[in-house]
Amino acid sequence: MPSTRIFSLIIGIDNYKSGHIWNLHACVEDAKRMKKWLLEQFSVPSDQICLLLDSRATKSNIENAFMEHLVNNSSIDPGDAILIYFAGHGSSMLAPSEWYNAEVKAEMVEVLCPYDHDTKAAQGRVAGISDRSFHAMIQDLANRKGNNITVVLDCCFSPFQTPANILQRSTTRWSKTTRAEPDDLYRGLWPSAREKPQEAPLGFSQLTPSHIVLLAASPGQRCIEHKDGGRFTTNFLHTMSGLPLHRTSYVQLIEHLQQLNEGAHTCICAGKYRDRILFDCVPFLTNSHFLPASLDEKTGLIKIIIGAVHGIVEGTELSLHLHNYHYSRNPSIATVIVSDVQASWCFARYKSRPETLPALFWAQLAKWNNRCPFRVHLESSLISFFRTWKLRKALPTNPSTGPAKNRLQVLRVKQQVLADISLSVEGNHVAVTQHTLPQPDTRTVHIHSKNPIDVIDDAARFNMHLLRNNIDKPLHNLIDMEIWRIDRHSWLRISGNHLKNGMAIIPQDDSAVYQINLRNKSNIDIWPSVLYMDPSQYEISTAYSSASCQEPPLRSRGSFNIGSGEPGSEALTFPLDDHSSIVFMKLFFSSVPVSMSILEQCSFSPSRNNGPRCVFDVPSCLRSDTPNVVWDTTLVPLVLVRQESCL
Template sequence: MTSRVFALIVGIDSYKSGNIWNLLSCVDDAKRIKHWLRHKLVVPEDHICMLLDEAATKYTIEESIKKHLVNNPEIQPGDAIVVYFAGHGSTAEAPVGWFSADHDTKTEGDSGTPRVNLLCTYDYDTASPAGRVAGISDRSINALLGDVAAAKGDNILLILDCSFAADDSSTRNRRFTRFTTSQRVQPHDLSSGLWHSAREKDFDPTSGFCHPSSTTHTLFCASQHNRNTRESKDGGRFTTAFIEAVGQLPLHRVSYDVVLEKTASLMPLDQRPFCAGRKKHEYFLDTVAFLSCHQFVQLDYLDGNLYRLGLGSLSSLDRGSKLTVHMHNLHGSANPPVGTVVVQDVHPLWCLARRDDKTAEIPRGCYAKIEGNKIHRRFCRSLLPMLGKLRYNAGRWGSTCFCCSTKT
């Protein structure tokens, strides 16, 4: 089975405008997110679109959402979709009529002027033939993800490692904050750059990117609305903590808000991330993101301390071999050992094993892990031809093991 995860990843350190200070680690953060998807969730390369620095213009980001997500025939309704952005955030004065009539009187900031939250694309606040580039507004991104949800379902995670609040501390600290002020963007630039489907929908200024009851997607934001998002040369605080958190959690059986809580526990107290969306209490990526790993073999309980495994001497198992026992057999979900079994009686295609004396009772439905690529490759070379070569790259008929790349 091929991964049912698709992603658009954006990371911007270097900006086109000379009025915007460059960042240190957004590109590296984007690459780390891609590495997590590729090597932990086993997402194929062609399921991921990554835009870095000058490739991440307003036009290319919007077109990539349209082409790679909305109009992608490979994505089926219910597939998991991850949209990640690391770069500067900003705010700008809202045009008259930007919000619905019920909300036009709401204001934000000392000036009493309604503000719009923005994702700063590579060409943010620069001149273009169509006018000054105003980035991608909160209203546009909600409409874009609404288009994705209408075509592919609402199993969408939006991750924003940026800030929508200025840092009032020292100049030195502002250099490490993923926020920039809007120097020349005017309200009419926001109107002209608004995504077309957003023009047909009312918008609530009290939510910005962070609508608590969004029905189209779930949001992970690196900081609360009025707090700063910080980085160092080693990475953004949020992305660094997120990568650590997803490596520690059994992701296939925890909810979005549990992932966010774990991430927050690994961050300094002066930056508080948050989770928003109607599905924030539901399973992370609806559990569709996790593929089975062929290094794990089901333990069939017989009686007492005795178990049967569907592997034997053809996979280089010998009497006395010790195998660790795990709760599940999925890629990308934390799976520490819960015990050990020792192989007793070995046959070519199966064996019997007993629970190690130091192991407490093993729960039913566990898996034994076949350690080492050498053993796994021997298993593939021995059995794949017999079984009709049932494991293939990218879900196509072939002769390469998806788990260890052994060719037979």
């Protein structure tokens, strides 16, 4: 899954420094649950989350983390999503003189209670983080990083209304401030708030343009917790896991939360842009592993834009879904099995039928139905015996057992000579020895931080796409290719052709860029695509795609340069390890535009582009019934060596 451009400051406080503040029970766990939710549901890298718990969540530590992790964080670009979460006590204090504008009639100030709230400081006492300070902090952040800021406060700011409620203070996220004075609020003000008197009496629920805030309770209401978590945070996480987030606004989210509260208290969503989609849609990039699909009225079959060029065969199984966005709930609504395969699309029949289908929906591969199982030989030592034994139990030894859970049919073999790969689990990494790749020598690669089953899945799909081709070879010897090094400024060639006898030796240095020249000797106009395939990590990425081109880039009897200096044709670079390595370029040629992004399996760099995210021209794709589509492939091994070693 791709990582997400969400950055977060999460604060949870159960145990307070002051003996006058009643300790809570579930705030720390709520904060940990929020972090886990970001890690698992949105694939947020852990270094994009700052977690402050209990004694680490002092007022100064919170303010320092706010500056270092958010405001001054060079990794955060304007428009990236920022989430600030606080679980702990809220409080309220008498406002000092001139705290509000003269026309504002208010007496109280809402404050968030850090760990050291209401304790002695260098001067006076810690009076928490006031609403006035907080809004100035967020405005400073918005000025630097944009207003895609979400604040979630699981606390309340109103005192108990009846003596009976005092008995429930251990489950209420509000505390009385007993010793801090109104002047302490002035001493603790955020610098940019000092010359800006409070303009509204609404506390943290002001309708600001700088951020959206979600509050657990309205003024005068209690925010409560149980031992298994705060009611608001629990409902928030439950709701976020069950909604199609890519089309859910903050207002709609709060409506769902209110339904779960069943009238116990009223949640608040405040902010000028509260009708905005959650996180301003930043996490919800389109997922290229979902394919456009539609119901064919003539045949009653499902037409899906994936075909033989992608490796589809009869019997391939796909699930149907309502959308194609990352990180938004998207359950399967039906299952189909491919019955008719064309070059760039296929027909599929229902295996399980939905009640209704929209005009446009999406398909995802469930089982490739590869005819020849991918064969794995497991090696083990005394140290790795237990982990290897568990792996043996997960892999079938009989083809009749069908595809494994990794969507490809995988077979465990007892003899290395019969295997495509040999695999062993060694400490915190998996060692894989290649046996069938088209390269001069057999190499062992070490892959870290991956489950062995995931490594086998990646290796199986990598090998399938690397080795498969069109058995008819319609363009055999009809497309010539050359690889040239070019000057990155003038785009002029500065080397001879590196591609000789079907293999390219690529001298490397830090500034080397290359150009591919294609010459078409056929009578067919061609749309080319280039995949970069790295067997050291089983990564497949798109180096060049012509799928969005209206006109064929490689005309009949013509030529085309990939890396020409023209828009959409960037020069190629080849990353190099510390030693010589062998990678592959797989070229796909088609007489119609075809997206090959479904084959990608690589480290994902989230897009920072706020433009259109749909990668398919869906209506034209589904209407296209071009007969006699021609497609073919070419595989080029690249031997990457450092330049000085070739002198």
